Amino acid sequence: MAKVSPLVALPPLVFAAMAALFYFGMFRDDPDALPSAVAGAPAPDVALTPLGDKPGFDRAALDAPGVKLVNFWASWCAPCRVEHPKLEQLAAEGLPIYGVNYKDEPDKALAFLRDLGDPYVAVGADATGRTALDWGLYGVPETYVIDGDGTVILRFAGPITESVLASTIRPAIEAASR
Secondary structure, three states, rough: OOOOOHHHHHHHHHHHHHHHHHHHOOOOOOOOOOOOOOEEEEEEOOOOOOOOOOOOOHHHHHHHHEEEEEEEEOOHHHHHHHHHHHHHHHOOOOOOOEEEEEOHHHHHHHHHHHOOOOOEEEEEEEEOOOHHHHOOOOOOOOEEEOOOOOOEEEEEEEOOOHHHHHHHHHHHHHHOOO
8 A cells, every 4th residue: 555645635734724714804893904003193294295386285284273184196096086076075075185196207196186176285296105105005095084183093095985985084084073
């Protein structure tokens, strides 16, 4: 009789372990949530360059009284185009939104705002991605709700849709208002 190697059992064991990880991973509280190192902490500094003749902003603007949003975006980002009408809606309601143009060409970024509208009270360019790193950015678009003390209440990765606006952004704005 031929001797069977103990390594024959390795593939089924690896498969069983991976299946268990996937199974238990399905029952996490929010499987789509990405962890944020800045939520609940003071908003990180911003080191941005001017974008055309648009007004810029700094850390002091984020510490000013009142709820505000910080939105990371780029002209080359298709989901940024999807969420843009929701940002315009929030800006029309009087919510200050600060824009961070991420690793973009200035002419294309300015054309994006000219063509789709400019919801930002101030905007700056993060050509090197340094500010994005400080904020823990996963990718664009990404939006942060900041309270009147400059504390990050919520970090939302992905485009703001109608359902995200109702279920996530507006409740965070309400919480930041307290």
